[in-house]
Amino acid sequence: MTQHVDDEVLVTTPDPSTDPTPVDERSAPTPRTAGSIVAGFAALAVGVSVVGGDLLNPAASTTDGDYAGETVEMMIPLAEGGGTDTWARFVAAELTEKVPGSPGLAPVNDDGGEGILGTNNFMTSARSDGTEVLVSTASTVVPYLLDMPAVRYDFNELRPILANGTGAVVYARTGAGVKGVKDLVDRDEPLVFGGIAATSLDLTTMLAFDLLDADVTSTFGFEGRGPVNLALQRGEVDIDYQTTSSYGPAVEPLVKDGTAVPLFSLGQVDEDGEIVRDPNFPRLPTVVEVYEQVYGEQPDAEALETYRAILALTYTYQKALWVPEDTPDEAVELLRSTAEEMGQDPAFQKSAEEVLGGYPLDASPDLAERIGDAYRVDDDVREDVLELLETDYDITID
Amino acid sequence: MTDAAFSALASLADPSLLIMLVVGVLAGLVIGLIPGLGGTGAVAILLPVTFGMDPEPALAMLIGALAVVHTSDTVAAVLLGAPGSASASVTMLDGYSMARRGQAKRALSLAFLSSMAGGLIGAVGLTLAIPLARPLVLSFGSPELFMLTILGVSLAAVLSRGNVVKGLTAGFLGLLLGLVGSSPTTAEERFSFGSLFLSDGVSLVAVALGVFGLAEIASRVGQRKVTEEPVTLTGGWASGIREWLTHWTQVVRGALIGIWAGVLPGVGATAGTWLAYGQAVATAKDKRKFGKGDPRGIVGPESANNSVEAGDLIPTFLFGIPGGVPSAMLLGMLLTYGIQPGPSIVSEHLDLMYLIIWAFAIASVAGAFLCFLATGSLARLTKVPFAVLGPGLLVVMLLGAFQEGGQLGDLWVMVALGVVGFFLKATGMPRAPFLIGFVLAIPMERYYYLTTNLYDGAGWMTRPGVLAFAAVLVLPVLWSLLRKARTATGRADDGHRDEHPVEERAEVDLEGSMAGTPWSLGVAAVAAAVFAGALWMSGSFSEEAALMPRLVAVGGLVTAGLLLWQELRPRFQPQADPEPTVHDEAPSGGSTLVATRVEQRTVAQEARAAVRNRDLAIGARTFAAMATFLVLVMVGGYLAATLVFTPVFLLYVARTRPRTAVVHTLVLGLVLLSLPSLLPVELPLGALQ
Structure with missing residues (x-):
């Protein structure tokens, strides 16, 4: 048995595509052959990058009350694993299953800058057709609250789909x-x-x-x-x-x-x-x-x-899913109402018990208003917090 | 207890569960082969599949994948010198040397068999360690964890091939690189030059694949023919197993160290593999071959890096503290099933715990067995010249590095680190301590800071654990000094010094070929300048954030200064001693090839200089090609860039036949096109897309 295998290995003929048969030093290929090969691939490359992009990503139709054939891309601005990632993957998977047309789900983890980079990227480049969703959590909310220089996002320019708190x-x-x-x-x-x-x-x-x-x-x-x-x-x-x-x-x-x-x-x-x-x-x-x-x-x-303002922001509305401001109302409403129904479904409540941590999935029609109130932090509150950080903890945010 | 154990085993006989396990194992093996994806990639691809499954099959699948990722990630490390993780870099030390001497099959067999045993012992250890875990974890406070990080870096520095001063300098450089980004204690940005991208720190995969993988491509792409000895295929599986059996004590010791290290949250996994290597070296009588293809350097660490995974599951399940991203995701999955980590998991979900243990054991055996069957064909990969492999490797490695953060900047950092790795390699500076320093920098700072803040004065230094680690660190040094003092003539078995011509022939290799030249002097000078610059920059940090950078910079300055002195001394007194300084002679290089007559010496020197210039030119050209590739990626996206870059590289640099170039490019293009739908892989987009 063993012998047989060894023989086989020894006599295997070299694969032409991987074994260059190391004969004498080959001279450079003739300019014509090389040129035509390279030109051929260059044309293919241009074709792939220009045409292929459009073919693979046709425009989404999400305003017709149906997400059939779409893929919802979810930006998780944190690393894989951990509470928020688990929460987001679970909730979004359940949600996309229930949305009419059952779209696919593509979670993307972009854990730059403790969540800041990914959220910045979402703010600047997310498609506003209802197929891109952002996950927010305490680590992106607190820098926003403190107005840290790296933050280039504004939750007032996003629309919430659902929220879930913790204590x-x-x-x-x-x-x-x-x-x-x-x-x-x-x-x-x-x-x-x-x-x-x-x-x-x-x-x-x-x-x-x-x-x-x-x-x-x-x-x-x-x-x-x-x-x-x-x-x-x-x-x-x-x-x-x-x-x-x-x-x-x-x-x-x-x-x-x-x-x-x-x-x-x-x-x-x-x-x-x-x-x-x-x-x-x-x-x-x-x-x-x-x-x-x-x-x-x-x-x-x-x-x-x-304290109340910060508590609402960091706990009661800690985790949320958002879409860009310009997302069509129909799409936002479809996602939100599906989430609301899902949140009230006893079967979901049971299977999601641990992930939601005993707090309801909040997607009621006035969510946008309440969450908006919570996220519009008064300057007084912000100054209070900054002062506490500076006097008691010697931390200045510039 | 035993009832639960056997009912769990019986449940694994259920075909559906078994199928899930096999799927997990296969996925884990394939993903492990691609340097840079690793356990995170394996769990990330499988996790979405598990939503909606029962917990048992889901766990079987994920554990199956986790148990074997470190089995197959050895392949790239051993065959290509491209470790995708910090622990694979340990196996690489001896495994890659062995493979380059034509014994790839032997190296892989040893590694796979050790992985299997490591996984098995890990599974047993997992069972036994559950009752011990709590006291063990609680007895390791911040001071002990701090000492463990110190131990990890020092062991890497002392044990890597090359002299200790060079090892320490590389270690300090790695620590410094690890400090780039936010400080763990004050969230202050350091060495980020105002860039938000750098404020995250440099990506581990970019460092590992840049310093080792890209440097390897650049240094070997010049060989258009296979210059290695032909792959020896002597002996079948039986002889592989026989040789491995002779090292069984190393295997067991490695696995035990792995479990123990895996249990310690945070720092264990990286330090553990080095401790396993360290004990292999420390307990060996003849240490000369370590780093040059000693089988003992493969079996110990390889068995440890699989059992570490088992050990890592203990803090994950019992305390909810995962040691890495893969176990964090596993934890998340358990949570979606309503299974809470914590001490009560043992009483409430004992059946699941046993299922995990059995799945781990079975997967380790099956994965290693599959790999072992494939060693023959895998080993043939070493027959393909690097020039031909180059573009494919480059494309796959860069893609692997891109996955961690999804940042093109990581790829530029990786190429830049490739250049660093090239020079470190050429001047005989060991790169393993660089990588380990990088990984352990932040934990080291964190636990040092916590230690000094939570303990009064220097009382922590007298804690038994701290003393024990200090002893491990100091005793070998004292012992060797003592022995040196006693036998001044020095018997030659005390280290990695190459006083005997162990190498049968001058390797055609870059490794150390520029030691003792102006280039190595230059590297020492640059290192000193970097440390000085870091010291100067750390002046602007707050007191707390500056502590660690200052320590590292001062330590680095001292070792770089010593290195400069070592480099300069022979230059001022060239004929003084034919056996100068503490020089660890790398095989072909160095000024002390015994040449008595001056003429002979100059001839040899000129020949070496010519080789050197050729290496440098090829390296420069390759890195320029990599940079060009990245520019193409930025313009037209990854797929388009690959389609243009690969044929040009193959035709002009590798000088392959046109047909080979066409086939290669097409295959690579197809792989890239299909990869995103098969694996959790994203292709970088260009400006035109």
């Missing part, structure tokens, strides 16, 4: 002497908060600490929330927050064995713009309640407004 819970290590919310203030030694970067989703938690005037120092530079959770278990940090989807697996076991104690949830912004308890953590107080508990009065109205 978060702040918890602390009991080993650091924390038993309840009162231990957040008047401490001998400040609590160490582990963060990724001040200009990330951590911002909302930092604002909560600021609102409560909690005695906390921050160390940024962690790779993600998972590593912070481990660092807390090792005793390297004292206080941390986890979003709803990771609270169960990462924090609950610690609460059970007494190494950690949940303090408060960041809350949700309801339809009237009030901060209410997180439906997934009905027994945990919100930041506002904690303030009342600790100080016996309502927090300062202006500071509360800043």
